[in-house]
Amino acid sequence: MKTRYLMLLLGCLFLQLQSIFSQTENNSLYIPPTDCAVGSLATVPIMLSNDAEIVALQFDMHVPDVVRLADPGITLTDRKNGHTITVKNLGGNNYRVLVFSATNTSLRGNSGALFQLPLTIPKDLEIGAVYAIEFKDVVLSKRNGENVQSGVNDGSIKIVHGNRPDIAVQEIKFISSEIKPGGKVSVAWSVKNVGNQPTKAGWSEQVYLVSESGDEAYIGQLNSEELLSASGVASRQAEFTLPVYPGIDGKVYAKVKLTPYPELGELPVDVANNEASSSGYLTLAKELFLKLNRNPIAETYTSDVYGFLNRSGSRKTEETFTFTNSNPKRMTIPSSVTIPVGESGISFKVRVIDDQIANPDSFIVAKVSGNGYKEVSQDIWIEDNEMPKLTMTAPEDDRKEGDSFKLTIQREWATKWPLAVRLVTDHPKRFQFDPNVVIPANEKSVTVDILAIDDDLPDVTIDAVFTASAYGFENGTGFVKLLDNDLPDIQMEITPLSFSESAGPQAAIASLRRTKVTDNKITVKLTDDSKGTLYYPSTSIVLEKGVTEYQFAIGVVDNDLKDGDRKVKLTAAVYISSCSCSAAGTSAGSVTKELTILDNDGPSLKITSSQTSLIEGKKDATTLTIIRNTDTSQALTVKLTCDKPEDVIFENTVIIPAGKTSVDIPVSVKENSTTEGNRTVTFTVSAEGFSSGVCWAMITDQTLPDxxxxxxxxxxxxxxxxxxxxxxxxxxxxxxxxxxxxxxxxxxxxxxxxxxxxxxxxxxxxxxxxxxxxxxxxxxxxxxxxxxxxxxxxxxxxxxxxxxxxxxxxxxxxxxxxxxxx
Incomplete structure (x- = not known):
């Protein structure tokens, strides 16, 4: 019994609270005080303020007897949402107004004018007179049919002078010949002051596209500060970017709405001509837009991937669109999605299927269509974690500079998609080819032409590595051995090969020659293992193009150590710029000679020539001076030999007299009838118990200076x-x-x-x-x-x-x- 009483008490309390909350809602119809100029067509705003969602309304209205309702018809403002208005005359100046929606949708917004009431104001009305407009039997209906009207405020109009500016929008037209969602559209119009006074301020212009059903898409706003005289006209034009999802489609008209600045001077009742639409139209196609929040997608990606489908056309109805999936074994995509009423798009989930194998086709094409929209598609790339391989076939035989050859790049499967391949080599300066290669659709391989560049730079033989790479594939490699044709044969002649460490800066003469390749410039590097004992004019010798021979002197440092005779090696090698190195070993571009340095820090003999160059046939062409470094109390007999005794005449046995450290020996050169050029002759002096001395001279049959x-x-x-x-x-x-x-x-x-x-x-x-x-x-x-x-x-x-x-x-x-x- 107590429980039933408590439940009854709570129910009553709930009804009282509901009644209180209903009463606190403001859902009212009213007219603000409005000035109307004599002799004009005035418009009086009928205002609706609503907290509830109003789907329809009906009321009776009495218009002052001194005015009449104009005939142009009444249209709803932007608050309509598929609504229609009817006005029925009940006799005299009494009217019944009905606003409703066939789809039972709610009016837009919660406040503002519902429509403008056009009134014809006679010229003879008394200025300052106020006339009432009365409402009765007002019904403001929710979707369930409940009347939630909470108040009615009758309005009035006040008669004022008609000498005011009045701006009107006219001559609206499209400049563009076609439009599409997200594209550009150009619109032109004019603004005319149809009042009898100049404007005192500017105005703003809101531009819309309007469909045949009355749906609107806002595309932009302009402002004008121009002042117009009576009957003055301003020409206006602008380009706008359409929304990607405008919410309308089909035939669309351009609409311009003027909003006067408060200081302009226009009466509120004169706003009817502030809004107009173009007579001409353009056709706005409706389009679908499909995209994913992730693309490409890793095959191992386990989270949801979201797709988004948007429509550009009308949102008045719910629409279902159908998907097709080119490869349902790789990805799950819903068969269809439905975009609700009032929405431009919807999201949906897709998921990648990890099939544990390398796939020949990691592309998926998702297509969607329906409701008169043109089909759209989205290419989806799946990053397969089991990547297929690229392979490369290269020629097996060696190639040389200037040769052309082919590389074949192959993928595991011939798919319907072309494959972009990047081809590179670790020696890009040695080859010429197009690095951007495409394996055509439905083909497994492509052949690439390669040219080995024929330069004039000496280089080493290389094993060039070519690498082919493509997104989603393991790299393929090929190897090509390239032989250089610019490395000359290097020869080096040194005379003499043995010399005393006291022989000085011209201990020996070296002739460096190149053969086979002589039409390029080369640099030859000289190195030795003498630890500073040998020296020469430069460690780098440049042979210009066409130069085949270069001579240089080899000097020796005379130390004070009795370190015996020693052998050293002198190497000449062509410098290779590509590796900042020199040709080495037994290759064509390298030569090594072994020299013997004779120690002079014990008993030793030294020999010098007074002349470097000896002309053929000349008597006493040079004088050899033989010097000993020991006690001079006894005469010393020495033996003088020559490596070319057939070319010179001299004494073979010479005595350094007692008391003398040296002796001079004249040398004559024989004459012959053979043109031989320059040739080196080496003289050696020796005696028992003494280190030998060596010197050289050049025999020539050339008439050149020196x-x-x-x-x-x-x-x-x-x-x-x-x-x-x-x-x-x-x-x-x-x-x-x-x-x-x-x-x-x-x-x-x-x-x-x-x-x-x-x-x-x-x-x-x-x-x-x-x-x-x-x-x-x-x-x-x-x-x-x-x-x-x-x-x-x-x-x-x-x-x-x-x-x-x-x-x-x-x-x-x-x-x-x-x-x-x-």
Missing amino acids: AVVSGLSLSVMESQPEGDITYNIEISNEGFALLSKETEVSIYLSQNVNLSAGSYKELLSTLKLQADLAPGQMTQLKETVTLPAKTGDYYIIAVVNENQYQPELVYINNESAEVPLK
Whole structure:
């Protein structure tokens, strides 16, 4: 009994609370005070304020007898949502208004004008008079038919003077010839002041597309600050970007709505002409848009992937769209989705199927269609975690520069999709090919043409690696052995191969030659294992294009150690820029010679030649000086030999007299009728208990000059940094032809007696001979220079014909002895 009483009490309380909440809702119809100009067509806003969702309304209305309802008809404002309005005359100025929706949808918004009531205001009404507009039997209906009307406020109109500005939008037209969702559209219109007073401020313009059913899509707004005189006109035009999902389709019209600024001066009742639509239309196609939030998708991805389907057309009805899936074994896609009423799109889930195998086709095409929309598709790429392989077939035989050959790139399956392949090599400067390769649709392979570039740079034989890569595939590789055709054969002749460590800067003469390839520029690097005992003009020798031979002198450092005779190796190798290395081993571009350095720190003999070049047929062409380093109290008999005894005449047994350290021996050169060019002759002096001495000279049948720096002296032996010194240089021509006056003499400041070995050398000046120098003649050059800001022990060294521009018998004697400078 108590329980039933309690339930009854709670029910009553609920009904009372519901009644209280209903009463607190504001759902009212009203008219704001409105000014109406005499002699005008005025519009009076009928306003609805609603907290509830109103789907329909009906009311009776009495219009003042002194005015009449205009005939143009009444249209609903933007608050309509598929609604229709009817106005029925009940007699006199009494009307019944009905607003309803065939689909029972709610009106848009919660406040604002529902429609404008057009009234014709006579010219003879009293200014300032106020007339009432009365409502009765008002019904504001919810979807369940309940009348939720909570209040009615009758309105009134006030008669005012008609001398006001009145802006009207006119002549609306499309400039564009076609439109599509998300595209551009151009619209033109004019704004005219149809009032009898100028405007005092500007206005804004809202532009819409309107379908035949009355649905609208807002596309943009402009503002104008222009002032219009009475009857003044402003021409307006603008381009707008349509929404991707405008919510309308089919025939669409351009609509422009003017909103006067408050200061413009227009009466609120004159707003009817502030809005108009174009008479012409464009057809707006409806389109579907399909995309995924993830694409490509890893085959191992286990989370949901979301798809999104959007429609651009009308949202008034629910629409179902059908999917097709090109490969349901790889991915699950719903068979259909439904976009609800009032929505432009919907999301849905798809999921990848991990089939544990490498697949020939990792593309899926999802297509969707329905409801008059054109079919759209989405290509979906699945990143297969079991990747197929690319393979490459390369020629098995070796290739050389200038050859063309083919590579074949193949995939595991021929699919209906073309495959973009990237082809690269680890030696891109050696080959020419298109790196962007495509295996055509329905084909397994493609052949690529490769050209081995024929340059003029020496290089090593390479095993080039070609790599083909493609998204979703394991790389394929191929190997091609490329032989270089620019590496010359290098030969080096050194005379003599044995010499004393006292032999000085011209201990031996070396001739470097190249064969086979002579039409390119090469650099030859010289190296040795003498640990600084040997030196030569430069460790790098450049043979310009067409130059086949280069001569240079080999010098030796005389130490004070009795370390015996020792063998060293000198290597000449072509420098290869691609690897910053030199040809090595027994390859064509490398040669090594073994030299013997004779120790002179015990009893030893030394031999020198007064002339470097010896002309064929000349008597006493040179004088050999034989020197001993031991006690001179006894005469010493020595043996003199030559490696070319058939070319020279000299005494084979020579005696250094008692009391003398040396003896001079004349040497004559035999004449022959054979043109042989230059050839080196080596003289060796030996005696029992003595280390042998060796020297060389050049026999020639050529009439060329031979420039020699025969003397170098300095004005001072010590100087301050940036101090001035004067040097005197003697240049001799020991050859058999004129030495050109254009021959250059270069003077260096060096930290080392060997120019090529110095960590620092600086060119002080370059001089030229003052006149042509005849054979056997000598000339002197003199110059004063300012030294650089350096301190320490240095040497002055002069070099004549350093770049070998002037042909000579030999070039190895072109460098002076060093002169110390502190």
